[in-house]
Each structure stands twice: as C-alpha cells, then as structure tokens.
Amino acid sequence: MVKSVSMALAVLIGLSAVSAQAQDVPTLTIYTYDGFAAEWGPGPQLSAAFEPICNCKLNWVAADSSIGTLRRVQLEGATTEADLIVGLDTAIAGEARATGLFADHGLTLDNLALPEAWTDAQFVPFDYSHFAFMYDTDRTATPPKSFEELIAMPEDFKIVVQDPRSATPGLGLVLWIKAAYGDRASEIWAGLKPHILTVTREWSESYSLFLDGEADMALSYTTSPAYHIIEDKDETIKAALFEEGHYPQIEVAGVLKSSDQQELAKQFLAWFASPEGQKIIPTTNWMFPVVDLGADLNPAFAGLPQPEKTLQLSDEDILANSSAWIDEMLAAVQ
Structure with missing residues (x-):
C-alpha cells in the first residue's frame, strides 16, 4: 500500500x-x-x-x-x-x-x-511569382501573347478571374493592367468583358472551373504549372507569357x-x-x-518559362489609387 x-x-x-x-x-x-x-x-x-x-x-x-x-x-x-x-x-x-x-x-x-x-x-x-493566365495545351494550341491578343480572340474564348476585393490574384490583375496600360486600363477591361465567364470570390473557384474545362484560361501564377508537373505528372498546363510584361506578387x-x-x-x-x-x-x-x-x-x-519584363507600381501609388482602379475594373466588366 x-x-x-x-x-x-x-x-x-x-x-x-x-x-x-x-x-x-x-x-x-x-x-x-x-x-x-x-x-x-x-x-x-x-x-x-x-x-x-x-x-x-x-x-x-x-x-x-x-x-x-x-x-x-x-x-x-x-x-x-x-x-x-x-x-x-x-x-x-x-x-x-x-x-x-x-x-x-x-x-x-x-x-x-x-x-x-x-x-x-x-x-x-x-x-x-508573377501573375499569369493558365491554359491547357490540349485545348489551346496557340495562346494569346498579350492582353490585346486576348481581347481579339473569338468571343467564345472564355477566361475566369477573381474579385479584387476578396482575392489577391484579382487585385494583382487590376495592378497588372494598370501598370501595363495606364490610362488605357478601362479600355482593356471593356475589351476583356465579353471573354470573362465569371468573376469568382476566391482563386480556387475560378481555377476549378478552368481545370473542369468550363473556361479556356484562368488567372493564376507563372509557378502554377510546377504543381501539375510534380503532383499530377501533367505538363499540359502552361502559363501564357504576355509581351507587355507581368506584375509580380x-x-x-x-x-x-x-x-x-x-x-x-x-x-x-x-x-x-x-x-x-x-x-x-x-x-x-x-x-x-x-x-x-x-x-x-x-x-x-x-525549368519554368518566366516573363522577360517585370512591371512595377509604387506602394504610394497603390495606396492612393487602388480603390479607384478596382472601381474602374468593376464598372467595365459588370
């Protein structure tokens, strides 16, 4: 005891x-x-x-x-x-x-x-990484090489993007277009509107639509193909590189x-x-x-191809103008 x-x-x-x-x-x-x-x-x-x-x-x-x-x-x-x-x-x-x-x-x-x-x-x-549009080589043999080429694609060529108010890539796209086109940004958004299948709240929603074949391209990152190469043993998913350059995250x-x-x-x-x-x-x-x-x-x-040109905007410019740039995008695509 x-x-x-x-x-x-x-x-x-x-x-x-x-x-x-x-x-x-x-x-x-x-x-x-x-x-x-x-x-x-x-x-x-x-x-x-x-x-x-x-x-x-x-x-x-x-x-x-x-x-x-x-x-x-x-x-x-x-x-x-x-x-x-x-x-x-x-x-x-x-x-x-x-x-x-x-x-x-x-x-x-x-x-x-x-x-x-x-x-x-x-x-x-x-x-x-840099923001970029993903495409599948089995479905799109010749991807657009710029926003203007994307706008000129047939109207049934669809892309999916994300809301800049809730998703980092969505805001990145707003900054990308503004950095590349400046005062022409609203013109670019208006040209993209017929091609936008939907604007999703988060990245995962739009990327799933792309992978399911609902859209021809999805906004993502230049590093996204590495996931498919390593995890899926699939080399058909590529990033379309645009001549005007890409915006980094x-x-x-x-x-x-x-x-x-x-x-x-x-x-x-x-x-x-x-x-x-x-x-x-x-x-x-x-x-x-x-x-x-x-x-x-x-x-x-x-081995991933990378943009030849990295676009930039200053913190001060983004802080002062991002709300107006988001409004510009929403007004053009809604």
Whole structure:
C-alpha cells in the first residue's frame, strides 16, 4: 500500500513537471490565410522544423484570404493576439504599413533573389511569382501573347478571374493592367468583358472551373504549372507569357508592435528567410523561394518559362489609387 501511494505521488509529480514545462514554452501566434495553414500548406512543415530550434509553439490562425488577415488585425488593433502576420503581399503592404500596427524587423536581408531590390523595413519577403493566365495545351494550341491578343480572340474564348476585393490574384490583375496600360486600363477591361465567364470570390473557384474545362484560361501564377508537373505528372498546363510584361506578387510577413514575443517573432522571420526555411516553400505554397536554393529547388521550378519584363507600381501609388482602379475594373466588366 505504501509503495502504491509512493508510485502514485511520483506519477503526479512527474505530470505536474511536464505540465509546468509545457506552460513555460512560449507560443508564437501567426495570422495567415487558410491555404498556408492547411495540412498540405507550408504551416505544418514550418512548425515541425522551427519548433525544435526555438523550443516554442507556432499557433497558426487562418483567415479566408491574406486580405482577411489584415482586416482582422485592423479590427482588433493593439488588442490582437497575433504576434505575426504571414501572407500579406506587396499589393497591400502599403495599406498595412499605413495602419501603424507593424514593427521594424531589424533584419539584414542581403541574400535575397527577387525580381526587384528589397528595402522594406517592416516586411520580410518569403516567396514570389508573377501573375499569369493558365491554359491547357490540349485545348489551346496557340495562346494569346498579350492582353490585346486576348481581347481579339473569338468571343467564345472564355477566361475566369477573381474579385479584387476578396482575392489577391484579382487585385494583382487590376495592378497588372494598370501598370501595363495606364490610362488605357478601362479600355482593356471593356475589351476583356465579353471573354470573362465569371468573376469568382476566391482563386480556387475560378481555377476549378478552368481545370473542369468550363473556361479556356484562368488567372493564376507563372509557378502554377510546377504543381501539375510534380503532383499530377501533367505538363499540359502552361502559363501564357504576355509581351507587355507581368506584375509580380511578393508575399511578406511582419511583426505586430503589440506582440509580447518580439524577439521570438524576429527569430522566426530570420529563419524563414534562410535557405532552411525557404526550402519548404516551393512544393507547399507553389511559389518561388526568395533565396537561391541551388540544387534544393525542384527542377520543375527551375525549368519554368518566366516573363522577360517585370512591371512595377509604387506602394504610394497603390495606396492612393487602388480603390479607384478596382472601381474602374468593376464598372467595365459588370
């Protein structure tokens, strides 16, 4: 009996010690979009790789989109539980910066391989690609090589795009056309209208319509064919490269000023932007890494055709005019 009581006490003491240790492990709460936190996305693999390094826990909190993560933090303000946002992009970075909610990262990012030089003090890039229209070579032997060629296609040639108010690629398309055509943007949208099968709320809806054969082309990324090559062993899905150039999406992460885990958050960002963190990105988020991975980059990515010209708009221009540009697009296609 005495032995049994002693053993029971030892077990209880051991469990209490484990519980105390678990409570001592810091938690980094990260707001992101649903695909990033999904079991097939980067989140779980990043947790598995980083948690042993930091002796911490990563708590992924998913919204329906990257725009949704920013809106949530704006509503919560300084009371937010988030330490970091992962998954904003350069199209909304200016708006995010203007909230005053983000801290300087303080990192030296001198080993990046991006389409443009990186000097942002608040946001750390973690992947990139260019917006592009996907087509299937079995259905479209000769894709258009510009927006104007797309407009000149027969009216039964249909594309699917996303709403710029809810989907990052939809906003990217607005910026792409504005960067390429300036004051002619409304003319381009009017020309595209007969070809637009539908404008979906999210990327997945429109891409499914394309894959199901409902549309001839879908707005996506120049890296999307890598998914089909690696996962489906299918090389018929291609990105149509346009002569006027393509607009990039660079996804970024930032630390909230209100976080009580500033150093841990910055440790994560530094690791995430390193080759060790970056090697997880290509085959989970299907984008290019922001550092040169050399032989660690899957050959399916290395062989993808890329635009000869990268278009740009300043953060200031986007912040000042994006609402008007979105209205211009909606007025033309509705």
